[in-house]
Amino acid sequence: MSNTLNQGLIDFLQSSPTPFHATQSLAQHLEAGGYRQLDERDSWPVGVPGKYYVTRNGSSLIAVHIGRQHRLEDGLRLVGAHTDSPCLRIKPNPELVRQGFWQLGVEVYGGALLAPWFDRDLSLAGRVTYRAAGRVESQLIDFRAPLAVIPNLAIHLNREANQGWAINPQNELPAIVAQLLPGESRDFRDLLAEQLNREHGIIADTVLDFELSLYDTQKAAVVGLDQQFIAGARLDNLLSCYAGLQALLSADGEQSCVLVCTDHEEVGSCSACGADGPFLEQTLRRLLGDGEDFVRLMQRSLLVSADNAHGIHPNYADRHDGNHGPLLNAGPVIKINSNQRYATSSETAGFFRHLCLENEVPVQSFVTRSDLGCGSTIGPISASQLGVRTVDIGLPTFAMHSIRELAGSQDLAHLVKVLRAFYASLSLP
Structure with missing residues (x-):
């Protein structure tokens, strides 16, 4: 059993x-x-x-x-x-462009351990509220594929990393989702509208709001030499x-x-x-x-x-x-x-x-x-x-x-x- x-x-x-x-x-x-x-x-x-x-x-x-x-x-x-x-939730106006990278600002939900969120293949899921044909509707979306990452700073640039340091959620947790070409811009709500169409065949006039979370794409598994543990x-x-x-x-x-x-x-x-x-x-x-x-x-x-x-x-x-x-x-x-x-x-x-x-x-x-x-x-x-x-x-x-x-x-x-x-x-x- x-x-x-x-x-x-x-x-x-x-x-x-x-x-x-x-x-x-x-x-x-x-x-x-x-x-x-x-x-x-x-x-x-x-x-x-x-x-x-x-x-x-x-x-x-x-x-x-x-x-x-x-x-x-x-x-x-x-x-x-x-x-x-506990997780990382996407902010209402999350778009950041820093050093040519398109990033999403996040808010920490609950008492999350923050360090393990670095260097993971992250995806995005949650609820999107949109307008289509004059009606306001909501739909769940799940990108499933890895589309974001929060890279660590190399130890050469942070020699005290293994001594412990306080993670600043505002500055250190925005997730990288793309590297932009010079003059290129992206719109997060357009990305969500595309996902609604791709996942559900919904053509949204406007994405009005959303409640979205980042999550680790690595699937849960039974692990251990004798398969004594579940990791997930x-x-x-x-x-x-x-x-x-x-x-x-x-x-x-x-x-x-x-x-x-x-x-x-x-x-x-x-x-x-x-x-x-x-x-x-x-x-x-x-x-x-x-x-x-x-x-x-x-x-x-x-x-x-x-x-x-x-x-x-x-x-x-x-x-x-x-x-x-x-x-x-x-x-x-x-x-x-x-x-x-x-x-x-x-x-x-x-x-x-x-x-x-x-x-x-x-x-x-x-x-x-x-x-x-x-x-x-x-x-x-x-x-x-x-x-x-x-x-x-x-x-x-x-x-x-x-x-x-x-x-x-x-x-x-x-x-x-x-x-x-x-x-x-x-x-x-």
């Missing part, structure tokens, strides 16, 4: 260079699995068993399977993840989105199950389609009823917030608490923080650990060093929005927030197995 899941993840990552594309890919898998898309502008069925999904902003998705035996007393089984990853971009957190999707698609339909994949986690989740917005609560109230019954339902539910965890790095083992260093290929990690950077409680951790033991899935624990800060995820945000009990978990990875991250090739199967068991569980704590 591991090989099939790993290849499926690699294909999903390849088709999902941006949150827009990830949401589109999730929707396609759900459609193939019998899920029906709902439009937020229409009236919805309330409490009717079935498979539904809804998107917002084209970058967030919620799928709800109302079980055949749905009862308020049984609660909901929710799995949450996020579709966005956006493992944080498309790995969890894919695991949740696979678990949901195999749910037996008896219990009511929810998959939540929201945008903007890397920048705080505070948006109309982020976890700190109203999207999830509005969706659940419209599908499952409102008022006192909704509060009662939430109090009988449980959310598994799935986001990557920091595996113990052999070169930097001192960055971990000695008793809490998760290993790659040793199973999902329960993430705990007394200051509520993670929403895990002893009850929710105990239930998840029980699920792992019952299904012969190895399980680990993570607590950050007491003298280091702790990251967070959608778990505490969703818990505070809905009042739902939550456990924060994730698969151990290296190089989190790099352009290319590393995870264990056996761990995806572990996570899918325990999430399937969670969706099928007859009772919650």
